[in-house]
Amino acid sequence: VLAIWHQLTKAEIPELAKCSVLMRDRSRVEDTIGAMQRAGAGRLQVISDFDMTLTRFAHNGKRVPTTHNILGHRLLIDEDCSKKIRELLNTYYPIEIDAGRTAEDKLPLMVEWWTQVHELLIQQRIRKDLLAQAVKESSAMLREGYKVFFDRLTEQQVPLLIFSAGVGDVLEEVIRQNNVFHPNVHIISNYMDFDQTGVLRAFKGQLIHTFNKREGALSHASGLRVLQGRPNVLLLGDSLGDLTMADGVSEHQNILTIGFLNDQMDERKELYVKSFDVVLVKDETMEVPNAILKCIT
Ligand code: C5P
Numbered sequence: 001v002l003a004i005w006h007q008l009t010k011a012e013i014p015e016l017a018k019c020s021v022l023m024r025d026r027s028r029v030e031d032t033i034g035a036m037q038r039a040g041a042g043r044l045q046v047i048s049d050f051d052m053t054l055t056r057f058a059h060n061g062k063r064v065p066t067t068h069n070i071l072g073h074r075l076l077i078d079e080d081c082s083k084k085i086r087e088l089l090n091t092y093y094p095i096e097i098d099a100g101r102t103a104e105d106k107l108p109l110m111v112e113w114w115t116q117v118h119e120l121l122i123q124q125r126i127r128k129d130l131l132a133q134a135v136k137e138s139s140a141m142l143r144e145g146y147k148v149f150f151d152r153l154t155e156q157q158v159p160l161l162i163f164s165a166g167v168g169d170v171l172e173e174v175i176r177q178n179n180v181f182h183p184n185v186h187i188i189s190n191y192m193d194f195d196q197t198g199v200l201r202a203f204k205g206q207l208i209h210t211f212n213k214r215e216g217a218l219s220h221a222s223g224l225r226v227l228q229g230r231p232n233v234l235l236l237g238d239s240l241g242d243l244t245m246a247d248g249v250s251e252h253q254n255i256l257t258i259g260f261l262n263d264q265m266d267e268r269k270e271l272y273v274k275s276f277d278v279v280l281v282k283d284e285t286m287e288v289p290n291a292i293l294k295c296i297t
């Protein structure tokens with residue numbers, strides 16, 4: 001009897017057997033997916049990070065730009081500024097992903113990074129009407145299988161909250177140009193504030209960086225009506241800071257977290273397996289999230 005019960009409750013997903021998939025507790029993952037499946041699409045919400053989670057980390061051996069780095073286009077900023085932004089990236093990105101430092105330790109440094117870059121961008125008087133072209137000419141790229149992911153969530157009327165410490169205006173343009181900015185997509189991010197002539201003058205609201213997503217979750221996500229009554233959460237991220245994106249979900253029942261481990265694999269593997277339910281090592285596709293979604297919805 002027990003064996004039959006097991007078959008009924010456990011989700012069978014062959015994609016989870018791939019060698020790039022690591023799980024601390026496979027049985028728990030299957031139970032959670034099984035419970036989410038029984039509850040159905042009407043009880044589900046998906047919360048995802050953007051840069052290096054929905055977008056690829058690298059393509060043909062070259063890093064894919066984050067939303068901030070897309071703004072480095074010569075159309076928008078001058079060479080000197082672009083160089084400064086790259087230098088800041090070289091200084092702070094290694095800190096962001098350093099397995100030897102705590103999030104608490106990194107937090108003030110992330111604020112430094114984002115604040116300096118935002119100030120530089122504002123000084124450049126970026127023009128709103130050039131953003132679309134800069135995105136078009138960039139090498140921004142969503143993960144393979146992204147269309148299946150976005151389209152399925154739309155078909156099943158499952159809200160997708162994209163929660164990004166990147167730049168919202170750029171993020172929107174990336175998903176618009178890939179034809180997946182569907183009505184079920186909701187975004188929390190850093191948005192640009194343009195003056196009447198369409199020139200960047202500030203960033204709106206409270207700064208979101210990699211390690212303060214919990215605050216954004218509590219102040220913004222928890223208030224989104226479309227997410228209410230959906231206690232099951234599929235969470236996707238590439239940073240440990242992304243794990244707090246679901247902190248605003250009240251009365252949650254089942255949360256399954258998927259972490260893309262893109263960089264510093266050996267140094268961070270243990271930490272990621274301890275922190276995320278499913279870890280995808282150097283996987284540039286949406287294959288596993290899509291297989292899980294197909295099972296749940
Ligand atoms: O969408 P997500 O929250 O992942 O966006 C934040 C990412 O953007 C960070 O992981 C960081 O590495 C990157 N970033 C960047 N340049 C900045 C600030 C952040 O590439 N100036």
Ligand code: MG
Pocket residue numbers: 049050051052053237238239
């Ligand atoms: Mg990210």
